[in-house]
Amino acid sequence: MGIISGNAEGTARRKPKITSIEVLCAVLLIAILAQGWLQQVLDVPALRTGSTVFVAVCVQALPFLVLGVLISGAIAAFVPARVLRRVLPKREGAAVGVAGLAGVALPGCECASVPVARRLMGQGVAPAAALTFLLAAPAVNPVVLVATAVAFPGEPMMVLARFLASLATAMVMGWLWARFGKLEWIAERALRRLPDSEPGSRWKTFAEIARTDLVEAGGFLVLGALISAALGVLVPPEWFGVLGEQIVLGILVMAVLAVVLALCSEADAFVAASLTAMPLLPKLVFLVVGPAVDVKLFALQAGTFGRSFALRFAPVTFVVATTSAVLAGSFLLGGS
Template sequence: MSLLDSPLWRDGFTLFLSIVVQAMPFLLLGVFLSGLMAVFVEGSQLARFLPKGKIGSAVAGGALGFFFPVCECGNLPVARQLVIKGIPPHVAVAFLLAAPVFNPVVIFSTWIAFRNMPELVAYRVLFSFGIAVAIGLLFSVQKDLEPLLQPAVWRELQRNRCQEAALKSTSRSPLLQGGTFWIGSQSPAQGASGGSLATLQRAEEVYRAALAAAPALSWRQKGLLLLQTWAREIRELGSVLILGSAVAAFVQTVIPRSFVLDYGQDALVSILIMMALAGIISICSTVDAFFALSFAATFTPGSLLAFMVFGPMVDLKAIGLMLTLFRPRAIFYLVLLTFQFTLVGALAINYYCS
């Protein structure tokens, strides 16, 4: 019997297709929203609607998921555009983690699955939102954003910042602070001298005049730009989704289900198993509640909650998609913090319900 005819291969390929089919519509929805944002929304417009404080902006970032009802496959393109448009990364992190659960579609599907356990629905929403905001606040401590972001995202962010700064009519332009934007390694003291300052001012005036004189894009040009943006996002994110789905399907087929069921009633081990299962199987948050329901008779309430909180935030395909926005070190801290918060919350529920 060839490998292609083996039951293991068929099961793995079926799982792979099911993960891709579940995730692709939401990835396409996220790409659609992010493309519209990239072409038609200015970063300054987005920033005006955010509270100024770190706590308020992190809460707003988490709540933003309610208006973008997509799972973890679709919120990454939106989060990446938020960062590129100049929204602080900690706001994008809060959105990235909260959006897969804190949206009307997932809340409704969870209630349909666990309508006999309404407290589990409330815990899922509250825990997911609270963990997302807490991690967002921890990321807000990082002052230098470059170590967090992928080089391509960082360069695009810097380009957008420079363009928006040049268009602002302020008495002291951000481009002139420090006197090093237009002329290599010149020191602030040199930038403050008369000749150098005049050179910088003339350079900025030329740059601002060039941008102001540039003709506005026609609707046809915007349409072409939108199509190009969609194609690039689908090419970059779709390939990562396929790879992550393949890894998730492979790991699922080699872990015996009997091993999982043997430890379902242990307060700690059951949580660890369900968190590992959530990270591996990579089910979209819109349907994962029905999967968790199949374990309700054999696993602890805290472990079911951990599955539905941890999985939408961190799974194999989500980590792959995050790599298009954040550097591996930032993702490591994000995964570690999510794991710790979820474990503590799920343990509290197990001991509270026992």
């Protein structure tokens, strides 16, 4: 009787756990099997238009999203934080500049950049440099810039403007923290030293981080594509025309939209490009603000560095990112 009971308990413990991957596969399988029925039900011009926009955004953005997630996972698993610490200058102001440029060579998505910055602080890197890297890595890396170039063909100034505005946002926030920031605003747990990954567990760490980031970022991509499709179908084109004529209103709307949508930086350019009636300047604001501050980043920062930090850091970042985008866009895009 005891053996039977033990076997039953063992079976219960071994019950497979359903993850988001299994749910996604099940949804895709149902969609494939019910394809004919769905075509009949959704045979409406507006829905066909919306589905076309949705599929186009997802198909264009997905390769860049996967590439960015793989690179981010590799950096988290195989590049110890002490490597960056060694190349940073001792002077905090100079370290901010180097950390900003390091974002070009060490790309990562927004979600991954928060724990990386926390690890840097735990390795003794100055908070100003760590926060600069947090903002630069997801915004100025080659994957994001190439994705922007693909999303905006024939608009090389858009790529340059995004790079300069995002880099300026990261470095200005770093210098502001170096001048005005206080360590007591950061939770003590964020400053506690963290051990590097063991050599034998690095591939496991890479696979786990890449899978987690892909599922999470993929969900935000799907959400962004759905909202983009809904905007294209439900919002009259005249509304975007009004925002184009009222440039200040358009900038504010796109900045707030970037915060609310919380898109992955590897995919946001395709969503912005789908809003064809919107001028380039508000689109640039959307692309610069999104990777710097949004609702999911605020939650991650509050959980990692403490609510006191997030309540101060996020609003200032929003203002600096919007201002940097407007200045870069006005100079390089002619205010268009």
